[in-house]
Amino acid sequence: xxxxxxxxxxxxxxxxxxxxxxxxxxTAYTLTMGGAKVLMLEAGRNYDPVKETPMFHTNVSAPLxxxxxxxxxxxxxxxxxxxxxxxxxxxxxxASEDPERQFTWWRxxxxxxxTNHWGRISLRNGPYDFKPHSRDGLGFDWPIGYxxxxxxxxxxxxxIGVYGDNNALENTPDSPTGCLLPPPKARAGELYTQKHAxxxxxxxxxxxRAVLSTRQDADTLPxxxxxxNPKAQRVLAQAMRERAACFWATDCGRGCAIKANYQSTTVHxxxxxxxxxxxxxxxxxxxxxxxDDAGKxxxxxxxxxxxxxxxxxxxxxxxxxxxxxxxxxxxxxxxSARFPNGLxxxxxxxxxxxxxxxxxxxxxxxxxxxxxxxxxxxxxGGAHVYVPWWLYPDAGKLGFARGYHIEFxxxxxxxxxxxxxxxxxxxxxxxxxxxxxxxxxxxGSRVGFAGRGEMIPNDDSFCEIDPAVKDRWGIPVLRFxxxxxxxxxxxAAHMEQTFATxxxxxxxxxxxxxxxxxxxxxxxGGNIIHEVGGTIMGSTAKNSVVNPWCQTWDVKxxxxxxxxxxxxxxxxxPTLTIMALAWRAGDYLLEExxxxxx
Amino acid sequence: xxxxxxxxWMLTAAASVAVLNRTGFAATSPTADAEGYGTDPDLxxxxxxxxxxPLTFTDAQRRxxxxxxxxxxxxxxxxxSASALHVPEFIDxxxxxxxPDQQKDRPxxxxxxxxxxxxxxKRFQVDFADLVRKQQTxxxxxxxxxxxxxxxxxxxxxxxxxxxxxxxxxxxxxPEGMKDIGYTGNMPLPEFAGxxxxxxxxxxLT
Numbered sequence: 001x002x003x004x005x006x007x008x009x010x011x012x013x014x015x016x017x018x019x020x021x022x023x024x025x026x027t028a029y030t031l032t033m034g035g036a037k038v039l040m041l042e043a044g045r046n047y048d049p050v051k052e053t054p055m056f057h058t059n060v061s062a063p064l065x066x067x068x069x070x071x072x073x074x075x076x077x078x079x080x081x082x083x084x085x086x087x088x089x090x091x092x093x094x095a096s097e098d099p100e101r102q103f104t105w106w107r108x109x110x111x112x113x114x115t116n117h118w119g120r121i122s123l124r125n126g127p128y129d130f131k132p133h134s135r136d137g138l139g140f141d142w143p144i145g146y147x148x149x150x151x152x153x154x155x156x157x158x159x160i161g162v163y164g165d166n167n168a169l170e171n172t173p174d175s176p177t178g179c180l181l182p183p184p185k186a187r188a189g190e191l192y193t194q195k196h197a198x199x200x201x202x203x204x205x206x207x208x209r210a211v212l213s214t215r216q217d218a219d220t221l222p223x224x225x226x227x228x229n230p231k232a233q234r235v236l237a238q239a240m241r242e243r244a245a246c247f248w249a250t251d252c253g254r255g256c257a258i259k260a261n262y263q264s265t266t267v268h269x270x271x272x273x274x275x276x277x278x279x280x281x282x283x284x285x286x287x288x289x290x291x292d293d294a295g296k297x298x299x300x301x302x303x304x305x306x307x308x309x310x311x312x313x314x315x316x317x318x319x320x321x322x323x324x325x326x327x328x329x330x331x332x333x334x335x336s337a338r339f340p341n342g343l344x345x346x347x348x349x350x351x352x353x354x355x356x357x358x359x360x361x362x363x364x365x366x367x368x369x370x371x372x373x374x375x376x377x378x379x380x381g382g383a384h385v386y387v388p389w390w391l392y393p394d395a396g397k398l399g400f401a402r403g404y405h406i407e408f409x410x411x412x413x414x415x416x417x418x419x420x421x422x423x424x425x426x427x428x429x430x431x432x433x434x435x436x437x438x439x440x441x442x443x444g445s446r447v448g449f450a451g452r453g454e455m456i457p458n459d460d461s462f463c464e465i466d467p468a469v470k471d472r473w474g475i476p477v478l479r480f481x482x483x484x485x486x487x488x489x490x491x492a493a494h495m496e497q498t499f500a501t502x503x504x505x506x507x508x509x510x511x512x513x514x515x516x517x518x519x520x521x522x523x524x525g526g527n528i529i530h531e532v533g534g535t536i537m538g539s540t541a542k543n544s545v546v547n548p549w550c551q552t553w554d555v556k557x558x559x560x561x562x563x564x565x566x567x568x569x570x571x572x573x574p575t576l577t578i579m580a581l582a583w584r585a586g587d588y589l590l591e592e593x594x595x596x597x598x
Numbered sequence: 599x600x601x602x603x604x605x606x607w608m609l610t611a612a613a614s615v616a617v618l619n620r621t622g623f624a625a626t627s628p629t630a631d632a633e634g635y636g637t638d639p640d641l642x643x644x645x646x647x648x649x650x651x652p653l654t655f656t657d658a659q660r661r662x663x664x665x666x667x668x669x670x671x672x673x674x675x676x677x678x679s680a681s682a683l684h685v686p687e688f689i690d691x692x693x694x695x696x697x698p699d700q701q702k703d704r705p706x707x708x709x710x711x712x713x714x715x716x717x718x719x720k721r722f723q724v725d726f727a728d729l730v731r732k733q734q735t736x737x738x739x740x741x742x743x744x745x746x747x748x749x750x751x752x753x754x755x756x757x758x759x760x761x762x763x764x765x766x767x768x769x770x771x772x773p774e775g776m777k778d779i780g781y782t783g784n785m786p787l788p789e790f791a792g793x794x795x796x797x798x799x800x801x802x803l804t
Binding site for chain 1: 637638641670676692742744759766767778785798801802
């Protein structure tokens with residue numbers, strides 16, 4: 001079973017998985033390794049990082065020196081194709097015109113979705129993060145705890161390959177021996193920050209990223225991950241042997257032709273295909289799910305984007321892994337006499353409690369980093385260190401609930417559009433030979449800090465079907481409602497002040513003052529591309545859309561394995577947790593299939 | 599720049615209508631029908647300015663841009679000048695691009711280049727490109743730093759700031775420019791060694 005076209009679909013599958021990113025990739029991997037026959041529907045085209053990644057291309061070879069445009073918002077060489085904040089012909093709307101109440105929705109219509117370009121930051125939620133309401137009375141608790149997810153964090157880390165180490169810090173879980181790959185050495189600016197941040201009580205520790213700092217142990221990991229399943233072990237060992245270790249060059253955001261970092265297309269899909277149990281149908285835009293008289297899901301209607309024709313495919317089980325908001329859209333667009341408000345929506349909660357991450361950035365220039373001897377700082381194509389949230393003891397005293405971690409941007413990066421630009425505040429406007437001297441002097445001396453913090457779900461942030469607007473396929477689109485609470489706004493202001501203080505502690509300077517107004521500092525909703533929620537998980541059919549196994553309460557052969565079931569959105573980047581929950585849901589789904597319960 | 603600002607700029611800059619007509623107006627209208635590279639361009643291809651959308655500098659604009667690029671980044675012992683590395687073509691590509699940010703930069707650059715010639719004519723009775731470096735410097739010293747520029751030079755200074763940023767972007771992304779600024783990466787390595795002992799010493803990290 002391979003990559004197929006619409007005419008090649010089988011009459012029946014065990015499971016249809018809609019989406020091919022972190023959630024779809026992990027779900028299809030788990031199910032096919034477990035023997036289920038799976039059809040994966042992907043709305044974008046087939047994409048092969050081995051053949052398509054511009055490894056080693058420099059910006060002189062790209063239009064506009066690789067700079068950002070609406071067609072390639074993260075720059076020309078970013079792996080995302082047919083995606084961005086706007087996808088031609090596939091709009092979404094906002095209910096409010098207030099600029100502070102906009103939600104921006106990043107989509108990537110391509111095989112592997114957003115995993116092709118993501119930052120690869122792979123942090124575990126901690127025990128507190130599953131029970132936030134119990135700690136401060138805000139938001140909701142998850143019906144599961146860290147101990148339920150921990151074994152799956154272990155498995156995902158071993159499967160995809162994550163570098164990092166253990167620091168025994170509060171609510172920042174350690175991984176068992178054998179899960180993590182060794183972290184790369186820190187860069188100059190990272191080490192310098194580590195030393196001076198101590199004065200402020202900020203712990204600078206190795207970050208966890210899904211990059212192979214060494215090759216995976218293909219001799220032992222497959223047995224650990226698939227005990228008693230020799231075929232899965234064999235398939236996985238082969239897939240692991242086809243991945244090279246990082247060679248410390250080229251930005252991870254381009255994707256990776258040598259498969260050294262995780263992207264669904266290089267890590268999840270090859271072994272899933274090798275089982276012979278997976279069909280992948282690209283260019284298939286799911287429109288709605290079908291149900292029978294008994295209220296069971298029977299299949300999916302999709303539009304073949306290559307012909308514009310509509311087709312139906314059938315399966316015993318359907319799993320939504322289309323990204324949290326796209327899955328909401330599919331559920332709400334699947335209306336029938338039996339489910340007049342959309343599928344799995346008896347609680348009325350489909351689309352409710354969507355969350356993004358609180359984001360604010362601040363940067364400065366550090367004289368100590370000027371004129372450093374030449375050295376190569378490409379490293380793992382992303383940060384090597386970070387600061388986990390460190391103020392747990394101050395909870396209740398900060399004016400906002402929850403916390404944030406700090407990501408770093410330092411180093412002597414590959415020059416791009418913008419390199420040596422904007423130096424006027426340092427140089428007094430030099431030009432000529434003096435400018436060339438200044439460019440050499442200041443290159444690599446800039447540090448940037450990005451706060452990534454927890455948003456608390458609220459009643460004003462949700463999405464629904466727009467009553468008027470349809471996409472080019474005639475499918476009704478989403479309309480977003482968005483509002484940050486005081487917690488998020490104050491947190492963003494706290495980030496700016498903290499980063500300014502940190503830059504001062506490094507002996508640095510900054511061009512503009514930190515923003516005291518959180519509403520000025522915070523990114524628009526959706527900007528951090530960590531949108532989760534909308535099909536929240538809970539302990540009863542009244543208070544949630546899915547049960548603790550990501551199975552919808554109303555339709556038992558329908559699952560949601562993307563970020564939709566998130567009940568809270570900890571500061572930790574969501575992708576690792578999405579994969580852990582998807583694997584856990586996949587195991588349960590296989591058991592239920594075997595028992596004949598689906 | 600909105601319409602009112604544009605008119606103000608024109609009034610400030612239009613010391614010589616004749617010069618403006620010769621160098622300014624020909625290419626001030628955006629390249630409305632040009633198309634971008636789309637959402638799925640070939641990422642492996644090597645692109646040159648002009649490959650995706652047409653370049654639009656007039657000969658006069660190109661001549662002034664070449665001169666200004668080399669005032670900002672002249673040759674020195676470490677690397678060639680900006681024009682020797684085809685930076686003016688990159689700036690032409692930039693201001694000819696059919697995207698909102700670039701379309702916003704376009705009138706700033708076009709009008710700024712025209713202003714340079716007007717100012718050169720006013721002070722020295724020749725175009726900017728025909729001045730000797732010392733004369734060019736006399737003009738650029740008045741516009742090289744926005745906070746210090748006199749009121750009558752503020753808008754020209756904003757143009758100069760934009761043009762310097764573009765010149766730097768174009769220059770430091772070339773192989774020669776990357777070498778000059780001290781970028782030594784984009785090389786596969788068997789291991790990542792971290793900063794050298796010399797770097798650590800200099801930072802007080804040993």
